[in-house]
Amino acid sequence: MTVLSAxxxxxxxxxxxxxxxRGSRHITGAQTRAAWVLTxxxxxxxxxxxxAPLAYSAYLSLFTSQLVGGEEFSGLANYxxxxxxxxxxxxxxxxxxxxxxxxxxxxxxxxxxxLALDSxxxxxxxxxxxxxxxxxxxxxxxxxxxxxYLYGTDFGLITQIFHxxxxxxxxxxxxxxxxGSTMNIVCWEFIGYNMIILYAALRSVPDDVYExxxxxxxxxxxxxxxxxxxxxxxxxxxxxxxxxxxxxQLFNEPNLLYNIAPNAVGTDFTPNLYAxxxxxxxxxxxxxxxxxxxxxxxxxxxxxxxxTAINRRERQS
Amino acid sequence: MKFRKTALALASxxxxxxxxxxxxxxxxxxxxxxPVTQAEIDKAMNTPTTLTFWTWVPDIQNEVNLFEKKYPxxxxxxxxxxxxxxxxxxxxxxxxxxxxxxxxAQMEYDYIPSFTQTKSxxxxxxxxxxxxxxxxxxxxxxxVANSSGVWGIPQDSGPLGTLYRDDIFTxxxxxxxxxxxxxxxxxxxxxxxxxxxxITDLPGNDMFQMISFFxxxxxxxxxxxxxxxxxxxxxSATDQKVVAYWQDLxxxxxxxxxxxxTDAYYQGLAQNKYASWLVAAWGPVFLQGTVKSTSGKWxxxxxxxxxxxxxxxxxxxxxxDAVMAATKNPIxxxxxxxxxxxxxxxxxxxxxxxxxxxxxxATLSDPAFVDQKSEFYGGQQVNKFFxxxxxxxxxxxxxxxxxxxxxxxxxxxxxKAIANHGDLKAALAAxxxxxxxxxxxxxxTVK
Numbered sequence: 001m002t003v004l005s006a007x008x009x010x011x012x013x014x015x016x017x018x019x020x021x022r023g024s025r026h027i028t029g030a031q032t033r034a035a036w037v038l039t040x041x042x043x044x045x046x047x048x049x050x051x052a053p054l055a056y057s058a059y060l061s062l063f064t065s066q067l068v069g070g071e072e073f074s075g076l077a078n079y080x081x082x083x084x085x086x087x088x089x090x091x092x093x094x095x096x097x098x099x100x101x102x103x104x105x106x107x108x109x110x111x112x113x114x115l116a117l118d119s120x121x122x123x124x125x126x127x128x129x130x131x132x133x134x135x136x137x138x139x140x141x142x143x144x145x146x147x148x149y150l151y152g153t154d155f156g157l158i159t160q161i162f163h164x165x166x167x168x169x170x171x172x173x174x175x176x177x178x179x180g181s182t183m184n185i186v187c188w189e190f191i192g193y194n195m196i197i198l199y200a201a202l203r204s205v206p207d208d209v210y211e212x213x214x215x216x217x218x219x220x221x222x223x224x225x226x227x228x229x230x231x232x233x234x235x236x237x238x239x240x241x242x243x244x245x246x247x248x249q250l251f252n253e254p255n256l257l258y259n260i261a262p263n264a265v266g267t268d269f270t271p272n273l274y275a276x277x278x279x280x281x282x283x284x285x286x287x288x289x290x291x292x293x294x295x296x297x298x299x300x301x302x303x304x305x306x307x308t309a310i311n312r313r314e315r316q317s
Numbered sequence: 318m319k320f321r322k323t324a325l326a327l328a329s330x331x332x333x334x335x336x337x338x339x340x341x342x343x344x345x346x347x348x349x350x351x352p353v354t355q356a357e358i359d360k361a362m363n364t365p366t367t368l369t370f371w372t373w374v375p376d377i378q379n380e381v382n383l384f385e386k387k388y389p390x391x392x393x394x395x396x397x398x399x400x401x402x403x404x405x406x407x408x409x410x411x412x413x414x415x416x417x418x419x420x421x422a423q424m425e426y427d428y429i430p431s432f433t434q435t436k437s438x439x440x441x442x443x444x445x446x447x448x449x450x451x452x453x454x455x456x457x458x459x460x461v462a463n464s465s466g467v468w469g470i471p472q473d474s475g476p477l478g479t480l481y482r483d484d485i486f487t488x489x490x491x492x493x494x495x496x497x498x499x500x501x502x503x504x505x506x507x508x509x510x511x512x513x514x515x516i517t518d519l520p521g522n523d524m525f526q527m528i529s530f531f532x533x534x535x536x537x538x539x540x541x542x543x544x545x546x547x548x549x550x551x552x553s554a555t556d557q558k559v560v561a562y563w564q565d566l567x568x569x570x571x572x573x574x575x576x577x578x579t580d581a582y583y584q585g586l587a588q589n590k591y592a593s594w595l596v597a598a599w600g601p602v603f604l605q606g607t608v609k610s611t612s613g614k615w616x617x618x619x620x621x622x623x624x625x626x627x628x629x630x631x632x633x634x635x636x637x638d639a640v641m642a643a644t645k646n647p648i649x650x651x652x653x654x655x656x657x658x659x660x661x662x663x664x665x666x667x668x669x670x671x672x673x674x675x676x677x678x679a680t681l682s683d684p685a686f687v688d689q690k691s692e693f694y695g696g697q698q699v700n701k702f703f704x705x706x707x708x709x710x711x712x713x714x715x716x717x718x719x720x721x722x723x724x725x726x727x728x729x730x731x732x733k734a735i736a737n738h739g740d741l742k743a744a745l746a747a748x749x750x751x752x753x754x755x756x757x758x759x760x761x762t763v764k
Contacts, residue, residue: 067435069760262522262736263521268729281721
């Protein structure tokens with residue numbers, strides 16, 4: 001609520017300053033003061049709720065604490081330790097794999113659904129749209145629990161179907177398969193979400209462009225490839241960036257799957273889960289803060305690289 | 318400390334938060350060790366006081382009501398922390414912040430050293446706890462008391478036994494639970510070949526079951542002097558014997574290795590996948606709640622023995638109520654912890670209504686508890702049976718001050734090897750290594 005009202009304040013503040021200089025170009029001292037006063041609530045909340053925790057965890061990551069002997073300043077020792085920690089790297093490797101396999105599958109599916117719905121050739125398009133979107137409305141906790149039951153090794157639905165057909169059932173919760181099982185859950189949850197973003201972007205492309213293309217003799221597939229996809233490039237970029245961040249921050253699904261497949265998931269399945277376990281099971285909050293910061297840096301680098309790469313290609317074409 | 322101050326000055330936004338956490342560690346009060354007099358107790362119990370009590374025992378308000386009836390001036394605010402996974406982090410956060418710490422908190426036996434190490438618990442000896450010793454089962458008392466004091470009042474315990482399916486065992490030509498581990502292995506082969514069931518499940522996620530097996534075998538894997546020295550002896554000959562035994566059963570595919578306390582596990586119990594459960598005294602009630610469909614088919618028997626003719630058990634689980642050192646009302650807080658777990662009406666209620674397996678000799682011999690017959694177990698007096706087991710638990714067993722880590726390390730070493738049917742002996746050594754390394758890294762001297 002406070003954040004919302006702070007936003008409302010700042011919106012009103014910017015509105016006021018935009019209206020202010022209508023007559024003269026000068027901004028008076030009184031106006032500057034008013035602007036500060038009006039943005040102050042936002043700034044205070046921003047500093048207290050966003051900057052302070054960030055600064056505090058950065059500060060924490062510079063200390064090492066021991067159960068015996070307490071806390072002492074250790075500079076970047078935690079970061080050095082993290083860079084040599086096989087648990088951190090294996091978790092990072094796993095989310096990278098997740099990024100390279102799950103994200104393309106999910107986004108291609110989202111794009112296909114969005115294009116299909118936008119082509120208006122799907123019967124019951126509204127119902128289909130809703131059905132594809134509904135999994136996103138299911139909390140990820142519930143989704144994971146539900147999939148956990150379906151995956152169950154002895155009595156899960158998937159196993160029972162395999163047995164009914166007379167085939168040996170795969171163990172979807174084994175250490176080899178658990179990453180794939182997680183990918184499936186995340187796909188199920190987020191295909192609809194990404195589809196809605198892309199579909200909304202497609203709806204905002206003016207129809208006369210398509211009419212012109214049709215008159216020129218372009219088929220639907222050609223229209224989709226040469227007009228629709230380039231038109232929603234920014235929206236696709238947005239979904240890619242969201243998905244990258246989402247992949248690196250993977251936590252809920254493995255944390256819940258831990259309850260039914262503890263040895264397959266382990267404590268360091270993803271960097272986030274590792275940081276959580278370090279802080280609350282190993283009582284090593286300082287090291288966990290360092291891991292979290294490193295993860296944040298990795299996410300920033302990857303997001304930046306992807307964004308500039310795509311923008312550069314756009315400028316070239 | 319000098320660095321700390323400069324850093325503090327720099328991170329001005331974080332100053333308040335950091336100060337809060339920085340100053341807390343030393344707030345633990347270690348009052349006089351002089352015994353408290355009856356006059357002081359009377360005065361405290363007649364002064365209007367509000368106590369905060371953190372626990373996850375369901376419906377404990379009923380026992381608290383008994384306490385409040387006896388001491389009308391004392392009000393108790395019960396906070397249900399829902400379980401250990403939330404309880405301890407929350408407690409540690411409150412201790413670190415130096416405020417919001419409860420007066421009394423539930424404390425599992427294996428967590429006590431972790432909180433005495435940080436001097437967060439009040440020594441209850443001066444308040445009269447020492448005199449309670451004879452009222453409790455001796456091995457349970459050893460879980461809350463050491464040479465430097467008494468750190469909690471025992472609430473419940475989990476002496477180990479065998480719960481088995483009489484129908485499956487009979488079908489396999491077995492009579493009663495196997496007497497020795499050798500018999501158990503032979504029975505496993507019989508059960509598998511004649512009924513298709515596994516004799517039991519050895520989960521890879523339950524360190525405490527494995528430790529109860531170590532305990533029963535007479536191993537002493539942990540020690541802690543209460544200060545800076547810990548002993549870690551997980552890779553001992555006894556423990557190696559235990560894991561080698563299970564390795565054999567796993568290799569022959571005679572035991573399942575599914576995680577326990579999961580939905581799939583309960584279904585396995587209900588659908589005859591496992592013929593027995595090596596479990597503590599709280600197991601019987603647990604089964605009645607989760608696998609009702611198998612009612613009447615279960616029986617309770619002794620845990621198999623390493624030496625024929627011996628009668629030794631181990632313990633799995635149990636907790637106490639401890640008084641936090643930060644309390645401002647130590648006398649009233651102690652009286653609460655004591656009343657809940659010592660008053661006859663309260664302990665009997667805990668045993669019969671909340672199904673916590675008792676720790677007091679009085680309740681363990683109370684006909685209202687032990688004479689109950691259970692339909693689920695074909696009319697067997699399961700409480701009486703486990704009350705007998707309680708006397709056979711190996712007396713002395715210590716814990717490390719960092720069992721959370723030992724537990725998470727187990728899942729990625731020995732537990733993982735069990736789940737993946739790998740090399741248990743190598744995994745035991747790896748577990749030992751990780752636990753030793755963590756201890757050193759945390760500043761302990763590791764023996």
